[in-house]
Amino acid sequence: MQRKILLNPGPATTSDSVKYAQVVPDICPREEDFGRVMREVKSGLLRIAGAGSDYSCVLFGGSGTAVMDSVLSSAVHGKLLVINNGNYGERFAQIARAYNLDFEELKFDISGEIDLARVEERLKKRDIGYVASVHHETTSGILNPVKEIGNLCQKHGCVNIVDTISSFAGVPFSVQDCNMDFMMSTSNKCIQALPGVAFVIARIAELNKLKDKPKRNYYLDLYAQHEFAERKETGQSLGTGQTRFTPPVQTIYALRQAILDLEQEGGVEARHERYTDNYYLLTAGLKRLGFKPTHPERMHSKISTTFFEPDNMKLDFQQLHDALYKKGFTIYPNRLGDKKVIRFANMGDLHPNDIRLFLANLEEVLQ
Numbered sequence: 501m502q503r504k505i506l507l508n509p510g511p512a513t514t515s516d517s518v519k520y521a522q523v524v525p526d527i528c529p530r531e532e533d534f535g536r537v538m539r540e541v542k543s544g545l546l547r548i549a550g551a552g553s554d555y556s557c558v559l560f561g562g563s564g565t566a567v568m569d570s571v572l573s574s575a576v577h578g579k580l581l582v583i584n585n586g587n588y589g590e591r592f593a594q595i596a597r598a599y600n601l602d603f604e605e606l607k608f609d610i611s612g613e614i615d616l617a618r619v620e621e622r623l624k625k626r627d628i629g630y631v632a633s634v635h636h637e638t639t640s641g642i643l644n645p646v647k648e649i650g651n652l653c654q655k656h657g658c659v660n661i662v663d664t665i666s667s668f669a670g671v672p673f674s675v676q677d678c679n680m681d682f683m684m685s686t687s688n689k690c691i692q693a694l695p696g697v698a699f700v701i702a703r704i705a706e707l708n709k710l711k712d713k714p715k716r717n718y719y720l721d722l723y724a725q726h727e728f729a730e731r732k733e734t735g736q737s738l739g740t741g742q743t744r745f746t747p748p749v750q751t752i753y754a755l756r757q758a759i760l761d762l763e764q765e766g767g768v769e770a771r772h773e774r775y776t777d778n779y780y781l782l783t784a785g786l787k788r789l790g791f792k793p794t795h796p797e798r799m800h801s802k803i804s805t806t807f808f809e810p811d812n813m814k815l816d817f818q819q820l821h822d823a824l825y826k827k828g829f830t831i832y833p834n835r836l837g838d839k840k841v842i843r844f845a846n847m848g849d850l851h852p853n854d855i856r857l858f859l860a861n862l863e864e865v866l867q
């Protein structure tokens with residue numbers, strides 16, 4: 501298989517061990533053997549999130565947006581504040597609008613920093629019960645202050661909902677320390693598995709509060725999915741682990757392998773170090789070729805960085821993309837307000853030599 505290097509912000513480049521982990525004997529997901537795989541995956545994800553026994557992991561077949569949808573439609577039963585400084589904050593608002601939730605948006609400049617004083621000022625009015633924010637705003641590559649937002653939620657008694665879709669397993673944090681009640685992520689970003697599995701890590705006490713709440717969605721019902729997986733059949737102490745409906749069976753085997761790979765790499769801290777090294781290599785090379793970062797370095801996530809195109813670039817984005825794609829590299833267009841920019845993501849199973857190879861090919865194409 502030809503190795504492709506993906507610099508788009510997910511799905512990320514995967515290892516061969518993850519790809520081949522999908523090749524397993526056919527199995528019915530109602531078998532106890534598969535339930536065991538599910539339980540292994542869930543406990544691995546909980547470990548990565550730094551979650552104690554008061555948290556549970558709920559899995560769905562779907563992309564990341566499925567679990568954003570699941571949490572907002574299942575868990576919000578009061579006024580919601582959406583903190584929005586980019587496209588994914590905007591997505592929370594769109595989902596809230598689709599379900600006709602009682603919500604308010606606290607908007608910050610597209611890809612600007614979140615002003616915590618304004619967040620606190622809003623929470624002081626005491627009518628907000630739920631706060632939704634995005635950890636890594638992948639659009640701009642800005643890391644938002646989730647720990648501080650978590651503290652504010654605790655102080656003002658709000659349920660804290662966080663999209664950690666593109667930071668989970670790439671940026672060290674713990675759900676406990678950040679006071680997260682509902683956290684969501686997906687299989688195809690920094691965990692470096694294949695697309696198709698989305699998951700929520702939630703405080704069990706908060707999940708249990710949803711038991712008798714009105715349902716707004718059938719398939720993505722968070723409580724029902726949790727309750728189904730945790731129900732016990734004879735001889736099992738841990739619950740069946742199963743999903744209500746057919747899960748992406750083979751993708752879950754690949755996710756299990758990706759969790760093993762992460763542990764072998766040395767955990768999230770070690771992965772973050774590799775990503776950071778790749779980020780410095782990549783951004784230094786891009787700057788040398790005339791690309792200018794749209795934000796100051798202190799705001800960068802070190803996972804995805806947005807650049808203005810060089811002034812003297814003779815190709816348009818599509819031509820640049822096509823030339824690089826032919827050589828095995830995928831880049832991704834973006835817009836920041838009315839400015840054309842390029843996002844370069846260094847998440848995934850990428851190593852310094854991949855970055856050097858990309859930069860050499862980019863230079864050749866530009867010339």
Ligand SMILES: *Cc1c(COP(=O)(O)O)cnc(C)c1O
Nearest residue numbers: 563564565588636638663665666
């Ligand atoms: C990728 C991503 C999502 C989910 O996108 P899908 O296309 O549904 O997988 C949500 N939030 C953030 C911050 C993301 O980076």
